[in-house]
Amino acid sequence: MASTTPVDAPPPPSPPTQPLDAKSGSTGRAGDKIFLGLSRGSGILLLVIMASIAAFLAYRASVAISQDEGNFLTTFDWNPAGNPPVFGIAVLLFGTIVSSLIAMVIAVPVAVGIALFISHYAPRRLAAPIAYVVDLLAAVPSIIYGIWGALFLVPYLEGLNLWLDEFFGWTYLFEKTEIGVARSLFTVGILLAIMILPIVTSVSREVFLQVPKINEEAALALGATRWEVIRMAVLPFGRSGVISASMLGLGRALGETMAVATVLSPSFVISLHLLNPGGGTFAQNIAAKFDEANELGRDALIASGLVLFILTLLVNGAARLIIARRKEYSGANA
Amino acid sequence: MAKRIDISGLTAYYGSHKAIEDISMTVEPRSVTAFIGPSGCGKSTFLRTLNRMHEVTPGGRVEGKVLLDDENLYGAQVDPVAVRRTVGMVFQRPNPFPTMSIFDNVAAGLRLNGSFKKSQLPDIVEKSLRGANLWNEVKDRLHKPGSGLSGGQQQRLCIARAIAVEPQVLLMDEPCSALDPISTLAIEDLIGQLKERFTIVIVTHNMQQAARVSDRTAFFNLSAVGQPGRLIEIDETERIFANPSVQATEDYISGRFG
Amino acid sequence: MSRTAVQHQQNKPTDPTPPPTDSLSGRTLPRWAPLGFAAGAIALGCGLGAAAGWQSEIQWGLVSAIFFVVLSYVTTSLVENRRQAKDRLATSVVWVCFILAVVPLFSLIWVTVSRGIKVFDGYFLTHSMAGVPGFEAGGGVYHAIIGTLEQVGLATLVSVPIGLLTAVYLVEYGGGALAKAVTFFVDVMTGIPSIVAGLFILSIMLLFELSPSGLMGALALAILMLPVVVRSTEEMLKLVPNELREASLALGVPKWRTIVKVVIPTALGGITTGVMLAIARIAGETAPIMLLVFGSQLINANPFEGAQSSLPFYIWEQYRVGSEASYDRAWAAALVLIAFVMLLNLVARGIARWKAPKTGR
Numbered sequence: 001m002a003s004t005t006p007v008d009a010p011p012p013p014s015p016p017t018q019p020l021d022a023k024s025g026s027t028g029r030a031g032d033k034i035f036l037g038l039s040r041g042s043g044i045l046l047l048v049i050m051a052s053i054a055a056f057l058a059y060r061a062s063v064a065i066s067q068d069e070g071n072f073l074t075t076f077d078w079n080p081a082g083n084p085p086v087f088g089i090a091v092l093l094f095g096t097i098v099s100s101l102i103a104m105v106i107a108v109p110v111a112v113g114i115a116l117f118i119s120h121y122a123p124r125r126l127a128a129p130i131a132y133v134v135d136l137l138a139a140v141p142s143i144i145y146g147i148w149g150a151l152f153l154v155p156y157l158e159g160l161n162l163w164l165d166e167f168f169g170w171t172y173l174f175e176k177t178e179i180g181v182a183r184s185l186f187t188v189g190i191l192l193a194i195m196i197l198p199i200v201t202s203v204s205r206e207v208f209l210q211v212p213k214i215n216e217e218a219a220l221a222l223g224a225t226r227w228e229v230i231r232m233a234v235l236p237f238g239r240s241g242v243i244s245a246s247m248l249g250l251g252r253a254l255g256e257t258m259a260v261a262t263v264l265s266p267s268f269v270i271s272l273h274l275l276n277p278g279g280g281t282f283a284q285n286i287a288a289k290f291d292e293a294n295e296l297g298r299d300a301l302i303a304s305g306l307v308l309f310i311l312t313l314l315v316n317g318a319a320r321l322i323i324a325r326r327k328e329y330s331g332a333n334a
Numbered sequence: 335m336a337k338r339i340d341i342s343g344l345t346a347y348y349g350s351h352k353a354i355e356d357i358s359m360t361v362e363p364r365s366v367t368a369f370i371g372p373s374g375c376g377k378s379t380f381l382r383t384l385n386r387m388h389e390v391t392p393g394g395r396v397e398g399k400v401l402l403d404d405e406n407l408y409g410a411q412v413d414p415v416a417v418r419r420t421v422g423m424v425f426q427r428p429n430p431f432p433t434m435s436i437f438d439n440v441a442a443g444l445r446l447n448g449s450f451k452k453s454q455l456p457d458i459v460e461k462s463l464r465g466a467n468l469w470n471e472v473k474d475r476l477h478k479p480g481s482g483l484s485g486g487q488q489q490r491l492c493i494a495r496a497i498a499v500e501p502q503v504l505l506m507d508e509p510c511s512a513l514d515p516i517s518t519l520a521i522e523d524l525i526g527q528l529k530e531r532f533t534i535v536i537v538t539h540n541m542q543q544a545a546r547v548s549d550r551t552a553f554f555n556l557s558a559v560g561q562p563g564r565l566i567e568i569d570e571t572e573r574i575f576a577n578p579s580v581q582a583t584e585d586y587i588s589g590r591f592g
Numbered sequence: 593m594s595r596t597a598v599q600h601q602q603n604k605p606t607d608p609t610p611p612p613t614d615s616l617s618g619r620t621l622p623r624w625a626p627l628g629f630a631a632g633a634i635a636l637g638c639g640l641g642a643a644a645g646w647q648s649e650i651q652w653g654l655v656s657a658i659f660f661v662v663l664s665y666v667t668t669s670l671v672e673n674r675r676q677a678k679d680r681l682a683t684s685v686v687w688v689c690f691i692l693a694v695v696p697l698f699s700l701i702w703v704t705v706s707r708g709i710k711v712f713d714g715y716f717l718t719h720s721m722a723g724v725p726g727f728e729a730g731g732g733v734y735h736a737i738i739g740t741l742e743q744v745g746l747a748t749l750v751s752v753p754i755g756l757l758t759a760v761y762l763v764e765y766g767g768g769a770l771a772k773a774v775t776f777f778v779d780v781m782t783g784i785p786s787i788v789a790g791l792f793i794l795s796i797m798l799l800f801e802l803s804p805s806g807l808m809g810a811l812a813l814a815i816l817m818l819p820v821v822v823r824s825t826e827e828m829l830k831l832v833p834n835e836l837r838e839a840s841l842a843l844g845v846p847k848w849r850t851i852v853k854v855v856i857p858t859a860l861g862g863i864t865t866g867v868m869l870a871i872a873r874i875a876g877e878t879a880p881i882m883l884l885v886f887g888s889q890l891i892n893a894n895p896f897e898g899a900q901s902s903l904p905f906y907i908w909e910q911y912r913v914g915s916e917a918s919y920d921r922a923w924a925a926a927l928v929l930i931a932f933v934m935l936l937n938l939v940a941r942g943i944a945r946w947k948a949p950k951t952g953r
Binding site: 124212214215217218219220221222223224225228232233236237 | 385387390392415416417418419420422423425427429430431432433434442443446447492495496499
């Protein structure tokens with residue numbers, strides 16, 4: 001990243017703030033100053049936007065939380081229009097995390113499989129088109145995933161749900177105690193898994209393709225099968241990349257709005273019976289409650305949005321740090 | 335231990351490009367055979383056909399026979415994985431597994447096959463490291479990463495890793511080209527010892543090295559760029575360097591091309 | 593010279609007697625074995641599914657996949673050995689993963705096209721929903737297309753100059769602490785959920801008592817687009833060979849003119865690709881529009897005042913109505929949107945491929 005940035009060309013490798021040299025005519029000098037000012041200003045503007053997102057959300061959130069008569073963290077209800085106004089994020093936090101975790105559990109292994117398929121298994125001529133098809137999955141707008149999920153996937157999952165209930169009901173998680181269509185956190189998790197598949201796949205694939213050829217050949221020359229080459233040389237090399245890819249996917253899943261809002265039939269309960277309809281996520285709750293929200297209602301939704309913002313910030317920041325560390329490490333070894 | 339290799343009519347391709355053509359020769363057991371020749375003459379490709387590593391390259395394909403004692407490596411039922419276990423290889427650049435310790439690097443091949451007792455593992459690792467003249471340098475840090483060693487040590491680690499599985503043949507693809515002269519000397523000494531136990535084939539760019547370490551030398555050449563490489567002659571190293579039977583060999587060795 | 597042409601990897605099991613175990617060869621399955629396993633597994637899965645009366649093809653497929661993996665493993669470990677069986681197991685699992693990813697994509701595209709084509713015609717594209725009750729047939733998507741084009745256009749106008757300049761700063765002037773911070777936050781910004789961007793603009797609107805309009809939505813979209821533009825432009829500028837910069841600077845051309853006249857034009861193809869991919873991404877965003885533009889049934893060509901619709905929002909709206917007619921409209925609009933997004937993707941990648949050699953890759 002920063003290390004590969006082209007260095008200012010001519011002799012004085014001066015700090016970036018200084019323009020070329022005294023010689024380069026006065027118009028050039030002024031132009032350079034203006035241009036540098038503009039471009040640095042844009043960079044600063046970007047930081048300002050980030051900071052003001054946090055500041056504005058925090059301000060509105062503090063307005064809302066100060067009027068909340070319930071406990072913002074533990075209340076199982078969302079009724080800012082009531083008297084007294086009571087709302088809390090417990091159900092939303094639970095639903096957001098559980099649905100994202102389901103998505104991760106499904107998507108990460110499959111994505112690693114697809115990444116390996118593209119990097120090590122697919123016939124060479126097929127690898128590029130397949131990678132392209134997987135990237136297309138990422139281009140589909142989330143609302144279309146949403147209506148596909150609600151109008152097509154939900155009826156299709158009905159049978160699978162009954163089946164899971166029958167054979168895995170003893171695990172508690174897959175016990176279906178309520179009648180109703182499959183508008184459950186589990187279905188949401190499956191849909192989110194499909195949606196984050198492309199990002200996890202493409203980042204993992206990049207890492208797997210970077211595995212030094214000489215390490216793979218070393219394993220082959222010892223008499224390793226293809227799977228053993230992957231276990232000895234590819235997976236250890238790619239582990240941190242896969243972790244950060246998964247966290248990027250997690251970040252996406254946490255904040256997904258439309259797909260969840262269309263599929264889930266929301267309710268303010270916390271249940272680990274994943275197949276039961278109900279539950280809620282931050283983003284879905286905002287989409288569902290926004291239309292009829294009064295002023296406090298909007299601020300309350302903004303407060304929940306702030307929590308979501310912090311959550312995704314942490315997850316994405318961690319993912320980026322892992323990637324950056326890895327780059328330094330492999331750079332030092334190259 | 336140490337089998338003889340008979341190659342007959344071997345031709346190798348990269349896709350539609352013919353890299354080497356119609357090579358036949360015999361590699362004697364318990365000896366060092368060196369391959370020399372100009373760049374692009376196919377000597378590395380040829381070496382890689384001897385343990386079926388050539389076909390790992392996309393489009394890589396081989397015609398002809400390679401008999402290890404009496405078994406054809408390219409026979410219909412032959413498993414390339416078994417071939418590579420029997421014919422070990424050391425590469426141009428040292429390539430220890432970066433995520434494994436020194437110990438695990440040496441044990442890597444053994445663990446694949448699983449045909450040993452757990453308790454034997456340290457003994458085999460020690461024996462292999464001693465065999466590669468590396469034991470004394472690393473015995474106190476067996477569980478440190480192999481990438482922390484110097485280039486020459488890493489290459490000897492790779493040799494230890496290759497001999498730990500007790501192969502019949504050891505192929506070396508310019509094993510010293512990335513090393514300094516002192517490390518090179520250490521490897522050359524090691525080759526002299528290893529030939530007591532293994533059949534060794536070494537590709538080298540360095541003719542002094544071929545003269546120093548090998549018993550027999552094969553000279554490869556190509557008639558023009560883009561043409562397949564061919565075996566020009568193979569003979570006792572002394573004869574190749576003193577009195578080769580083909581003019582092209584003499585020209586190459588004395589530094590005159592063409 | 594007798595030459596036996598041996599095509600490796602074509603391990604045909606001709607000899608039924610297994611050779612001694614210490615030799616190089618072993619019993620191997622024929623090359624077509626995986627296909628056989630797949631066919632057998634699918635037959636078993638479907639047969640079992642039909643016999644037990646399972647309700648959906650999802651179970652049939654899952655059971656077939658499990659059969660495929662198990663069948664490959666067991667047969668290989670019986671005929672060959674455990675290591676080969678593990679290898680085959682991994683191969684089967686990887687193939688199953690690939691199919692698992694492709695099935696939803698094709699299903700999604702198939703469903704969208706087959707259901708969307710029902711009411712998709714010239715009338716649908718050229719009429720708004722004015723005077724059409726949601727649960728009845730009729731009406732169209734014209735107002736939503738206008739809204740999407742205007743909002744996306746405005747977002748592009750806002751984010752491209754800022755994104756371009758930021759990327760220039762990072763590549764041409766960067767290296768300091770500020771550049772490091774910007775790089776990090778650009779990455780983090782990529783992960784901001786669209787609904788959070790919407791809430792941010794909403795909180796500004798609440799503070800300054802602004803009313804919903806296309807512009808507000810466009811600003812939220814611009815926030816989502818900005819990091820994508822910065823990232824892709826940065827990558828492209830880095831590909832410009834340093835020699836070009838040095839050649840221009842050595843002629844005494846000031847740095848800013850070098851950037852404007854040499855560096856950016858060289859990378860222009862790649863930058864265009866990045867911008868188009870970013871547009872494709874924001875064109876499908878619904879959440880900010882829902883919060884900031886409110887949606888409308890009528891044509892409103894002025895993005896600076898009054899509620900507007902947009903394609904993704906229209907889909908959401910029609911889905912919520914919940915009637916057969918509105919579902920048809922939702923699918924038809926989805927078809928329009930997906931066609932728009934895919935077209936942008938294809939053209940963008942086309943440009944990338946066409947321009948690629950010139951950037952020296």
